[in-house]
Each structure stands twice: as structure tokens, then as C-alpha cells.
Amino acid sequence: MNKALSVRFAAGGVVAAAALALAGCGGGSGKDDPYGLEEAGTVLAAVSTDQPPFATADKGGKPQGFIVDLTDEVAKRLKLKVEYKASAVPAALQGLSSGQYDLAASGLGVTAERQKQVSFTKGVYWSTTTVLTRKESTATTLNDFSGKRVGDITGAVQQEFVKSKMPGAKQVQFQNQNSAVSQLLSGNLDAFVVGGPDADAYLKKYSALKPAVSAPVDHPTAMAVQKKNTKFQQAVDGQLGAMVQDGTFLRIYKKWFVEAPRPELVKIWPALGAQVGQGGGNGQGGETGQGGSAS
Helix, strand or coil, X not given: CCCCCCCEXXXXXXXXXXXXXXXXXXXXXXXXXXXXXXXXXXXXXXXXXXXXXXXXXXXXXXXXXXXHHHHHHHHHHHCCEEEEEECCHHHHHHHHHHXXXXXXXXXXXXXXXXXXXXXXXXXXXXXXXXXXXXXXXXXXXXXXXXXXEEEEECCCCHHHHHHHHCCCCEEEEECCHHHHHHHHHHCCCCEEEEEHXXXXXXXXXXXXXXXXXXXXXXXXXXXXXXXXXXHHHHHHHHHHHHHHHHCHHHHHHHHHECCCCCHHHHHHCCHHHHHHCHHHCCCCCCCCCECCCCC
């Protein structure tokens, strides 16, 4: 990895305490900190590491995934370091509001409710929500889950999906995806509603699971920044645009997804259209072969 990036991953509370102390000073705006970061020269990034393929942790605890690769490349181009801290999505969004973080480096669904609290980068993904069940389940429609125990993640956009689109379902909330999948596998849940790429990762890992229903989302997936920090938001969007133009974005995309970018994403980044072909491209992907939506 580029030494200028110097990615550090802290799972403990030491970094959180340091970040809070820095937050008391606030981000600067001088020549030494043109992006208004909480710590000049360093992006303090919250990352949800149970969100494959957007962000997970490798065996050594280091974050990896589509969003992580994008963040690292943006930081390298801006000549910034990145300091990652594992954080659930609700805590990450709250941390942005309180000045604990500069960036929520996770695949986040852009919703009107979240936009009251934080600002978002331009969209980097767009696809589906999936209802996972065990293979013996006979459910094939959203109405089939009335009276059934259906899991979702606290603070995720799928909570509203269960509430509004799965009438009669008994909603069961979890703090992380691995716990929900474990309960589904053991039979304590009838279904788990999750973003499409996360679902694909679990389907690849657990042969006992299947997708019962898949539905398109009505919003992009993006990263989040402090609502006050328009300088950093504009800088990130600018580098994402440059990455789209020079092909870096698509190279990273194909590393993590099999299906081509959807037309909605091409509309956000028109330069992708010429790279993937009319109607979203040929669907030829890369190393991990997953696809879908986000939290």
C-alpha cells in the first residue's frame, strides 16, 4: 500500500478518545488543512466491518472492501492519511454529527431522514434489497412473512423496508449482521432482510440459505461526511469524478461486484456509460463476485 496513505485501523477506544479530544478543537481551514478535517492531514473514518463487500475486516482486523478501496484511493489523491475505526452505522452517523469522525466509510443508503443529520457524497452504488431465508422455506413474496420473525439491523434502511413492505412481519432487530445470520441459520429467525451485496456474500458462505425475495431500492448508496464540512465533501466528490473519468472507479467496482453498474448509477456518473456499454454494460466482474445494495 502507498506509504503516503498509512492506513491505520484501531478497534479499541484509544482512537475514539483521541478523536473526541480533537473534535473539541474543530476542523481547520488554513493552508495546512484545506479540507476542514478534525485532524489536519488525516481522515478519521468510521467503518462498519460486517457489511460485505462494502467493508469487512480481514484476519488481522484490517478493513477491506469496495468502500475502503474507494476511500484509500481518494485519500491518496488528496495526499491524506486515513485512520479507520470500527463502528456500527448509527454510531458512525452520530459520530459525524458530534465531530468524532470526518467520514462514514460504509455503504450507506441515502435517505431523507439521514440527510437531516449528515451530508452524503455522490452515489457510488445502486441496486437491491434481499430477503434471506433457509432453503426449506416456501416463502416467495413479501406477503408470505406475515406472523414470521424477520430480522434487520438497527439503524439500517432495511428496517423501514420490513415495516412498510412486509405486512404482519414480526420485526426483530440486531446490532450486527453476523448475529442475525447466525439466528437465521439456527432457526430462531424466519428471514433476514439485508442489502443485496451482503446477501450475496452470505449465500456464497452458507449453502443452507437462499434469497426468497429481491426488490430494487429507490436511493443511491454513498459515504457520509459532516454536514458542515462542504470542503471535504466537494473534495471527495471531485476525486470520485476523476476516478470515474480515468477508469479507476470501474476497476475497483469490478474487483468487488459481478454485475455491471445499474443505469441509475450511470446517470449519476455519465462517464461510466461509455466504459460499460449501453444499458449498464456486460456484467463481467472481478474477484469476489457479489452484488446488491447497502445499509
